[in-house]
Amino acid sequence: MALECNIQTRSSFDRKHYFYSDLPAGYQITQQYGQFVYRSSFTHLTITLAPIALGGKLAITLPNFPSLEVRIKQIQLEQDTAKSTFNPRTRTSHIDLNRAGTGLMEIVSEPDLRSPEEAGAYVRALQAVLRAVGASDGNMEQGSLRCDVNVSVNRVGRPPGTRCEIKNLNSVRHMMAAIVHEVSRQRAILESAPDPDTATVPQETRGFDEHRFETYKLRSKEDAPDYRYMPDPNLGVLVLTQARIQAVRDALPELPWDTRKRLQSDYGLSERDVEVLLNVDSGREVWYDGESRSAEAGAVAYFDRLCAGTGSTRRDPKVVVNWMTHELLGQLTARKETFKDNHLSVEQLGELIDMVQDKIITGTSGKMLLRHMLGHPSAKSTKEIAAELQLNAFASSSPSTTSDDSSSQSDALRELCREATVALPAEVEAFTKGNKNVLNKIVGRVMKDSRGRADAQAVRVMLEELLQ
Ligand SMILES: Nc1ncnc2c1ncn2[C@@H]1O[C@H](COP(=O)(O)OP(=O)(O)OP(=O)(O)O)[C@@H](O)[C@H]1O
Incomplete structure (x- = not known):
């Protein structure tokens, strides 16, 4: 819904077969085949069923460029595979089966991206949407968001060339580097061909070597396995009622592009501060439970509440954003933690900011106090903790x-x-x-x-x- 897709009221699951160590069952449950065939002695019924969502869009912005709309082809539900890591020194593969079989959502875009920068902006925009709706923490390092990228080159005015797919990229930086390398590899193939006009790049599935920053061949089209798709016999058709769809739609939270506008116009924040706030991994989880939705506060909500202040006194948004992005996030990073691990309540951090603003403690003491509070979780008020640590500033006014x-x-x-x-x-x-x-x-x-x-x-x- 956040990507403006058509939600399918009926979708079904297929089995995609292949033998590889990352797939213990020998098949993956997915939603690609989209056809349900029912045969009995009297009937032969073929119902074409779709993946859970079709056709959507996501707008992306790049500095100094007009905004670009990327079309979403479809969204399908499938099972995740195991994680395999290859150790080139010992020439062994390690297979971590912990995530094998868990649910995974694949978002397939149309070929609308034209540069590594656009692809990077697309993944970041998608990450922000997924975080806003609570579909994923969007953490690429930990693998909760990964991407496969399809790259092709063509001469100006000619149709798109043959695509190569690069699998399992786990950071925006790696994805952009993989595209850069892949474009130059494909150009070199075409330019060195006897007749560059008719030459084509062989279709391949490739991996990305994180040490050499190069893509490498995993398999060619000829080696592509025959997946022998079949409807999954154990899973029925997934039916979503209009009422359920409407209930979820009504409960949609504010989406990143609206939040961005609001933070800039209501608080006058700089573009940079807005991006930092929007990209905080707040680990929010949203559970759709019938018609009600409960959500833990994310970084933007935390910021909103800090600015709202206490009673009728609002806090200065620029001061608040500084404390949140530089001090709080900075110190959390230094502790190798993320915003998810922050246990300081809005009241505690708010009081700390007020104490510094009112010169009850100095800025230096405020930072020290914050560090102490992050390391020693407590339900006490910031004033009490500051008093215990004897951090109150020396008054400097004249005694009289x-x-x-x-x-x-x-x-x-x-x-x-x-x-x-x-x-x-x-x-x-x-x-x-x-x-x-x-x-x-x-x-x-x-x-x-x-x-x-x-x-x-x-x-x-x-x-x-x-x-x-
Ligand atoms: N000529 C092209 N150049 C670059 N990308 C392309 C081209 N044609 C199609 N694509 C992109 O390739 C992707 C194909 O994805 P899709 O999942 O349908 O294929 P797939 O190879 O079956 O993937 P997977 O093996 O991961 O399931 C789409 O995102 C589409 O936009």
């Missing part, structure tokens, strides 16, 4: 105008400044002789001693006062 608490903090900061001047006599002397740059070193010392709790500007002013 502030409360007792902040005046004692201000005294503590003054004390730290005094200690630094005692510890760095040479620098103090240089400063009094007119070397103003040396003040940075004394400020640095105070910042270090305060464990990031002091505001650098306030320290500078206080030191200047002290040294005059």
